[in-house]
Amino acid sequence: MTGWSVGALPWYPLHFVPAVDLLSALPELIVGAGMVLMLIADLLVPPSRRGILAVGTAAVLSAALVAVIWQWGGAAHAYATFDGSFVADRFGLFSDALILSTAIVVVLLSPPYLAGRGLHAGEYYILLLASVVGMLTLAGGTNLIVIFLGVELLSIPLYVLAGFARDERRSQEAGMKYLLLGGFASAFLLYGMALVYGDTGKTNLTAIHRVLLEAVPAGHVSPLLMAGIGLIGIGLAFKVSAAPFHWWTPDVYEGSPVVVTTFMSVATKVAAFAAFLRLFSTTFGSAQSGWTVPLALVAIASMIFGNVVALAQRSMKRMLAYSGIAQAGYILIGVAVGQPDGTAAALYYLAAYTAMNTGAFAVLTILSSRGRECDEYRHLRGLGRREPFLAGLLAIFLLSLAGFPLTAGFFGKFFLFSAAIHDGQVPLAVWGVVTSAVSVFYYLRVTLLMLGQAGETEGMDPGSTGGDQLESWAVQTGDRRAGWTLPGRVLVLTAAAATLVLGIFPTVVYGVIQGIHAVTG
Amino acid sequence: MLSAYIPLLVFLAIVLAFGVGITAASNLLGPRHPTKAKGLPYECGIVPSASARRRFAVTFYLTAMLFIVFDVEAVFLYPWAVLLRSTLHLFGLIEMLVFIALLAVGLAYVWRKGALEWD
Numbered sequence: 001m002t003g004w005s006v007g008a009l010p011w012y013p014l015h016f017v018p019a020v021d022l023l024s025a026l027p028e029l030i031v032g033a034g035m036v037l038m039l040i041a042d043l044l045v046p047p048s049r050r051g052i053l054a055v056g057t058a059a060v061l062s063a064a065l066v067a068v069i070w071q072w073g074g075a076a077h078a079y080a081t082f083d084g085s086f087v088a089d090r091f092g093l094f095s096d097a098l099i100l101s102t103a104i105v106v107v108l109l110s111p112p113y114l115a116g117r118g119l120h121a122g123e124y125y126i127l128l129l130a131s132v133v134g135m136l137t138l139a140g141g142t143n144l145i146v147i148f149l150g151v152e153l154l155s156i157p158l159y160v161l162a163g164f165a166r167d168e169r170r171s172q173e174a175g176m177k178y179l180l181l182g183g184f185a186s187a188f189l190l191y192g193m194a195l196v197y198g199d200t201g202k203t204n205l206t207a208i209h210r211v212l213l214e215a216v217p218a219g220h221v222s223p224l225l226m227a228g229i230g231l232i233g234i235g236l237a238f239k240v241s242a243a244p245f246h247w248w249t250p251d252v253y254e255g256s257p258v259v260v261t262t263f264m265s266v267a268t269k270v271a272a273f274a275a276f277l278r279l280f281s282t283t284f285g286s287a288q289s290g291w292t293v294p295l296a297l298v299a300i301a302s303m304i305f306g307n308v309v310a311l312a313q314r315s316m317k318r319m320l321a322y323s324g325i326a327q328a329g330y331i332l333i334g335v336a337v338g339q340p341d342g343t344a345a346a347l348y349y350l351a352a353y354t355a356m357n358t359g360a361f362a363v364l365t366i367l368s369s370r371g372r373e374c375d376e377y378r379h380l381r382g383l384g385r386r387e388p389f390l391a392g393l394l395a396i397f398l399l400s401l402a403g404f405p406l407t408a409g410f411f412g413k414f415f416l417f418s419a420a421i422h423d424g425q426v427p428l429a430v431w432g433v434v435t436s437a438v439s440v441f442y443y444l445r446v447t448l449l450m451l452g453q454a455g456e457t458e459g460m461d462p463g464s465t466g467g468d469q470l471e472s473w474a475v476q477t478g479d480r481r482a483g484w485t486l487p488g489r490v491l492v493l494t495a496a497a498a499t500l501v502l503g504i505f506p507t508v509v510y511g512v513i514q515g516i517h518a519v520t521g
Numbered sequence: 522m523l524s525a526y527i528p529l530l531v532f533l534a535i536v537l538a539f540g541v542g543i544t545a546a547s548n549l550l551g552p553r554h555p556t557k558a559k560g561l562p563y564e565c566g567i568v569p570s571a572s573a574r575r576r577f578a579v580t581f582y583l584t585a586m587l588f589i590v591f592d593v594e595a596v597f598l599y600p601w602a603v604l605l606r607s608t609l610h611l612f613g614l615i616e617m618l619v620f621i622a623l624l625a626v627g628l629a630y631v632w633r634k635g636a637l638e639w640d
């Protein structure tokens with residue numbers, strides 16, 4: 001074991017205080033301490049210089065990312081801490097890296113956007129950091145209580161962030177809806193945990209795993225335990241916005257400021273899927289025959305519902321929300337298939353999803369940094385001529401989401417579908433392919449729209465208004481350089497590069513992921 | 522395993538039956554002489570001055586929320602203080618100092634942002 005263990009120090013009796021290896025929770029500690037520092041900084045920094053807070057927050061997140069990379073080297077065999085309640089294994093660290101990367105992108109893109117909408121407050125960064133602590137905790141939690149703590153810590157700041165544009169009714173509505181439905185989901189999750197605890201008498205995942213290992217072959221799995229597993233699944237399905245638990249997603253994504261939507265749609269999903277995979281593939285793995293069919297049905301429902309309803313959208317955020325529901329369905333295939341292929345494929349897809357979805361939202365953020373939310377399809381019409389570079393990047397991200405070859409999405413889907421076929425779950429792969437084909441239509445539609453002329457009115461688009469208003473939108477957005485800052489440029493290009501690398505050299509990342517499996521503590 | 526919960530179920534049934542029974546009995550058997558004063562909502566014996574369904578200043582809500590935060594801190598401090606010398610020792614002291622420091626930062630934040638001002 002690397003690092004110093006407080007448990008070895010003599011000044012308290014070992015039986016009372018659990019062995020605490022603080023170094024294995026280093027990323028969480030860095031982000032948590034950083035949050036307190038930013039809170040103090042917010043009191044000292046004058047409002048006109050809030051950009052400093054963004055830089056500080058990004059520095060904190062980068063330090064945590066460095067800590068994650070440093071831990072990766074030592075985590076060949078994962079080490080547990082806090083009495084087996086938390087683990088720094090490569091599975092959790094991989095998720096941590098994705099969460100932190102997304103957060104860094106969001107933070108660096110935020111200042112011009114927030115300033116443009118008059119929302120630039122220090123609390124934004126503090127809440128974001130608090131939410132990141134929750135996500136990191138969730139990804140490494142190996143105790144039901146720690147997992148619940150992670151879920152709450154990631155959700156509560158997000159409720160506030162969703163309503164951050166507090167003068168706008170849409171944003172208020174988003175915050176309220178997310179709070180109510182998020183609370184509802186937490187109740188499901190907690191009730192499920194209570195039932196699992198009631199049956200097994202344990203909250204530690206390793207202990208629960210052991211109970212299941214004995215109970216399953218003997219045929220002694222009680223209905224209470226299965227009900228608990230089912231309710232936990234429902235609670236997590238809310239968080240990853242899988243159908244039929246997705247109803248909050250489009251409204252919340254649409255109403256929230258676009259930077260918050262970016263963070264919510266990517267980082268939350270990665271963290272929740274990390275917990276999903278750890279719980280279902282590892283802890284409840286031996287009871288797989290009991291939950292794999294319902295889970296597969298949820299996956300199929302998400303793929304069908306997300307992709308079909310996305311066809312009818314006229315708003316980028318709503319389209320990406322429904323696309324996110326569909327993507328959750330794809331990733332659930334990995335959970336339903338289970339270890340080891342399913343987990344690896346799901347992690348690969350999460351990496352791809354992080355690159356392409358963060359990228360797509362980042363382009364929207366840059367376009368929205370000019371004082372008005374760039375959300376409706378008509379705002380994008382003719383973007384290819386006005387700003388060919390941004391339009392080209394957005395096209396790459398959208399094609400990747402559709403799963404075109406040479407992009408990350410293609411291999412993401414390939415690994416998931418082939419894992420399903422190898423596992424004998426052919427219907428999952430078939431529905432995945434069919435719904436992917438449907439999805440090509442709406443991604444390509446936006447791509448083609450960007451190539452059109454700004455003034456064109458299209459017969460198939462009843463929401464479009466006359467050319468005059470479109471021109472005035474283009475004029476109002478006047479300053480094309482706004483939002484197109486150096487960090488913005490670097491980050492969007494990085495996301496595009498990651499999307500292409502994952503699509504052209506899949507083995508670079510897949511080779512790393514393949515050996516990973518979620519440890520239970 | 523589940524049979525261990527049967528006493529709890531019996532207890533629940535008795536509680537329900539007792540509560541419903543007492544309420545029903547006093548409603549059915551008790552004499553009733555309603556007067557205006559008896560019909561008033563009971564608020565520590567003080568005569569109500571207005572309807573309870575009126576708008577309150579949001580400051581009450583903020584103050585109540587801040588109170589709960591520091592109230593919970595006090596709740597944590599009591600068992601900690603009892604156990605500090607016997608079991609927790611230096612480890613417990615450091616842990617509690619970290620906890621209080623975090624709350625102190627919160628207090629400084631609340632103060633500086635003006636949330637402690639009534640207007």
